[in-house]
Amino acid sequence: MAEIIAIANQKGGVGKTTSAVNLASALAHFGHKILLIDMDPQGNATSGLGFDKKQFAPNIYNVIIELLPMDQIIKETSVKNLSIAGSNSNLAGAEVELVSALARESRLKGALSSIKNNYTFIILDCPPSLGLLTINALNAADKIIVPIQGEYYAMEGVAQFMEAVQKIHAALNPKLELEGAVLTMFDSRMSLSVQVKDEVTRFFSSSLFKTIIPRNIRLAEAPGFGQNILQYDSRSRGAEAYLTLAEEFLSRRGLLAAKKTPSGACREQIKEEIKTIEESLT
């Protein structure tokens, strides 16, 4: 049965979608069957993987509001082992329509039960809010990963968000656990970054992923081409970082990465660079 991972932080623009798309893609690259669910009406994960979000119909809205079976909306992506349940702006209506709906917090959880056996991991890309869509995601999830932007005001709102997660754990979903935080868009040239890393480490302690996602222009460019970072530039530091994050994620579960990336030598070199950056920060 799939393990369900929500990528969530109520703060906007911190790297949730970039992490959801590229962690999902890296896990698929290592041979695991992955379903990515776009829970955000912005549909960035959907378009980021090359789909025209306006044409993605039916989509997760129809599953959550009309109880359409999940397998009727899932599409294969251009990435081997990676499927997607897309969304678009009509999902914004669900946030309102759910308020008066029966079992409004557990619509996604119910929908996933019939397809859970088909995947190793289901990754949920959450919107930047703590509305009913995020609550549905956290109610369905086993684990939560919180991307933290390694820049100004990184921790703003994080404590409140984690309190809300705690409440969902207590009231709705006792199996929900914090997988950890991941630092994103990290710029080691900024002295502030060191402070941010210290602060984030204090708050999340050992749950913080050792892998740090650097600020890398290729990561920002890739969605414009409807590609993940491994398709767009497999030799970039962004690709290396998300492959390493996926390896760390798998090794936490005692699962070894099944397949090595094609860019072997280059990858070692980039790994060294990232290590140097990390050492300069400790």
Ligand SMILES: Nc1ncnc2c1ncn2[C@@H]1O[C@H](COP(=O)(O)OP(=O)(O)OP(=O)(O)O)[C@@H](O)[C@H]1O
């Ligand atoms: N490591 C990175 N380096 C450079 N740019 C990045 C990186 N990660 C994300 N970005 C860019 O930063 C912006 C915000 O990232 P992203 O969309 O992943 O955040 P988000 O948390 O999903 O945002 P939202 O809250 O709106 O859903 C995007 O333009 C993205 O391409």
Ligand SMILES: [Mg+2]
């Ligand atoms: Mg997003």
